[in-house]
Amino acid sequence: MTKVAVTFVLPDGTEKKTETEPGVSALQLAHELGIEMEGACEGNMACSTCHVIVDEDHFDRLPEASEEEEEMLDLALGLKATSRLGCQVVITPELDGLVLRVPKEHRNMMGF
Secondary structure: OOOEEEEEEOOOOOEEEEEEOOOOEHHHHHHHOOOOOOOOOOOOOOOOOOEEEEOHHHHOOOOOOOHHHHHHHOOOOOOOOOEEEHHHOEOOHHHOOEEEEOOOOOOOOOOO
């Protein structure tokens, strides 16, 4: 199976580059790499703590965000036009070269 290149840009500007099998979410991949991305709801789209900013070159390759995801994104700090929830960004071969920026702050509305 073909690996997909993904780069996470951390809040301090450090880049973490990796290659992964398709099918994993950005949240799962971040956790595998030891990147601080909370995911308080464990990927159930019930919080905004896995907020990522998708590079413009790849944003249109993602499926549109659902209404539920849009509602959760409204709670995110530093929201951008290309913001998505990491739990909803599923890595596919079409996303090869994907760059995701991890915001400096997040808001945990779940009380954890």
